[in-house]
Amino acid sequence: MVGLAGCSRSQADPASPTDIGGGEPGSVFQSLSFDLGDLVIGLPEDHGVSQISLVEPDGTVFKTVRPDFAATTVRIAVADPEIGDSDYVHYTPGVHELVAKAGNQTERRSIDLHPEVAITGIRLNEGGDRLLDSGKVVVRIENTGTAPTWAHDIAFEGAPDWTADTPLSDFPGIPFMGGVSADSAVISPGGRQEYVSNAAPAVFDKEASVECAGEKFEFKINVGIATGEILSTSVRLTAEGNPGPETTGGRFVCDSSRIEVLDG
Template identity: 35%
Template sequence: MGLEPFISRRGFLRAGVLSGSLALAGCLDGSDPVFQEISFEESHLVVRLHDEHAVEQLNLIAPDGSIFSQSAVATGATTVRIEMLDLREGLSSYDHYTPGKYELVAILPERTVTRELDLRPELQVVDVQQRPDATSRSDFAQLEVTIENVGTASTWVYEFAYRGVPSRRVEDRFFFGPGIPYLNKPSQPAEIILGPNETQTYVGTGLPLLFDAESVESCYEVIEATILVGVASGEVIEKSIQISMDGEILLSSRNEYACTDLSIQLIEDNTGYSGDGT
């Protein structure tokens, strides 16, 4: 299942945090006279050049062949930071790079040097549990989902939907525009962004485990459900889970209830997504 992301006029995002060098088509080593290291740091693609380089400008070419960015290199400078990702708190738009193969072109006085960068997020659901800090009926009806990014570029989770859960309010649909964060936690853009080789724990705003007491009132059931994870690059990943209910019944005045003790297991029948939709 895929969604077209809402993209602002700039059309691209800054990238998140990546510890270590970015995977390149061709290794960087001591024999490379230009590039020393290329990595993600927070919101930027960071290019470190050798001390004796003669680079005057760096161009980053997008997968469609257009120029993503042009950066002049000051004399003596060895580090260039290219903004790749922009998630603005409280606003209704953002910028997100298009996953795919980029070309980083170093322009020297008499030649150019090109390196290929493969920028693709790949997210996987690695853990699901009842919200551990729950203190209210609404909290107990929420799930905490841990996501790992095993790709080469950053993105973020913006919302959760569910299939097969008792609450129809969260059934198989997202409420806001793709990419706009709709989460209980985390709340800060720097924490929402999920960089390569990182994990992050998210709690959505929905109440997927809020039961209707008119149909059943029991905390001794086992159900299977599917979590739908909305990703800012426009993809949706799915993960099947088994929920075993136990504990006390917390009944509301609206004849809805949550259970205080849930055990959740991942069902290994789904995979994550790669940023190009494959």
């Protein structure tokens, strides 16, 4: 399985809460925002709320929390990848309902949890600790929706390095991220993130007769999103510059190669 080899907070937007609006005057839902994968609910002082439930579009309860009466902030994890674990948390996209109980009173608030993600940039990796790391691809993804999500895998079709051609992983809760934190994988609404492929499609074998003299290769990049969505784009790699140092297996990267997107 080909996964995500790297993703750092320095490559992403700052992890600041994303405000998605508050309630009417007198509402117990004073504010609603996202902090990475957590839905943050602001409560008034002396709120008297005994429990808050997030109900999914099909009517099932996603999660129930019981805030302390002195607390004015409650968090519900709605998008939480578990690195290296098949157990993860991700809401079902759609209109949910927040239900708060305070004594004999019940307050309800609809909330649309719907990510809108798109590939907004492709480039070749720069640097790296290993000889062929510059043959990897960096994919930038932006989320213009109303709720967080994450990318869990990058795969290729028709890559110059045939070993990079593998199907997307079937495990969206396991981003193979090279040991980075789960927080680094999440794309908040209004945010963006850069993910580095685990495989290196822009790698050549000395038997392939590539001279780094402007040879062109077209292939497809697929990105798996935790919602089950697959983002795809076609790219052209131009092998330019000089052949870099070879591995013991005779594989190398052209040191001035470039990559461009072919479709929108």
